Amino acid sequence: AQSVTQLDSHVSVSEGTPVLLRCNYSSSYSPSLFWYVQHPNKGLQLLLKYTSAATLVKGINGFEAEFKKSETSFHLTKPSAHMSDAAEYFCVVSEDGGFKTIFGAGTRLFVKA
Amino acid sequence: EAGVAQSPRYKIIEKRQSVAFWCNPISGHATLYWYQQILGQGPKLLIQFQNNGVVDDSQLPKDRFSAERLKGVDSTLKIQPAKLEDSAVYLCASSPMGGTGNEQYFGPGTRLTVT
Numbered sequence: 001a002q003s004v005t006q007l008d009s010h011v012s013v014s015e016g017t018p019v020l021l022r023c024n025y026s027s028s029y030s031p032s033l034f035w036y037v038q039h040p041n042k043g044l045q046l047l048l049k050y051t052s053a054a055t056l057v058k059g060i061n062g063f064e065a066e067f068k069k070s071e072t073s074f075h076l077t078k079p080s081a082h083m084s085d086a087a088e089y090f091c092v093v094s095e096d097g098g099f100k101t102i103f104g105a106g107t108r109l110f111v112k113a
Numbered sequence: 114e115a116g117v118a119q120s121p122r123y124k125i126i127e128k129r130q131s132v133a134f135w136c137n138p139i140s141g142h143a144t145l146y147w148y149q150q151i152l153g154q155g156p157k158l159l160i161q162f163q164n165n166g167v168v169d170d171s172q173l174p175k176d177r178f179s180a181e182r183l184k185g186v187d188s189t190l191k192i193q194p195a196k197l198e199d200s201a202v203y204l205c206a207s208s209p210m211g212g213t214g215n216e217q218y219f220g221p222g223t224r225l226t227v228t
Binding site for chain 1: 116117153154155156157158161169204206216217219220221222
């Protein structure tokens, strides 16, 4: 059975400092992994996805994530936070060959001026 | 390209009443998803359609929830009768095809409050 664990429910950073949002997963198959962002009163938007190609994935707005199979992790990073990055971030797993999509509980990112 | 459309955006009903939500996916997208997002939680997949067939409805409370996608295009999700714990945002998403690796495009959601 597959599952997703986002290790922090809230993360607070200062503007201009690095961002790290942690995600661990379990999957019986070769998974596809995604990060989505949800700004207040806006729809979910894809940041980036991993689908068994390069393990370091670059997304929109300067975000990237690294797939580490040995650690079953897919952490999201950004070198320098902007105020506009404040939002809820969801790590998502989808199993290869299957159709099940599971969202993590989410991490709310706060960015201080 | 028009995005995923949902209506209504907001709905307030009393418990034991019924309610229906409508979703129109992006044109040409074969796969349609309905999610329930309770406040403070991640979205939970309720049902997934591939064209007009159900691929996964394992988490749909079938005693009160139903969904259809009769012509393989738009879809309706119904709750009858509603309970207090059904208060949530109901999200519709679509993708060009099912399976892994395919980005889902989300609509704005319908916020349901059951009193």
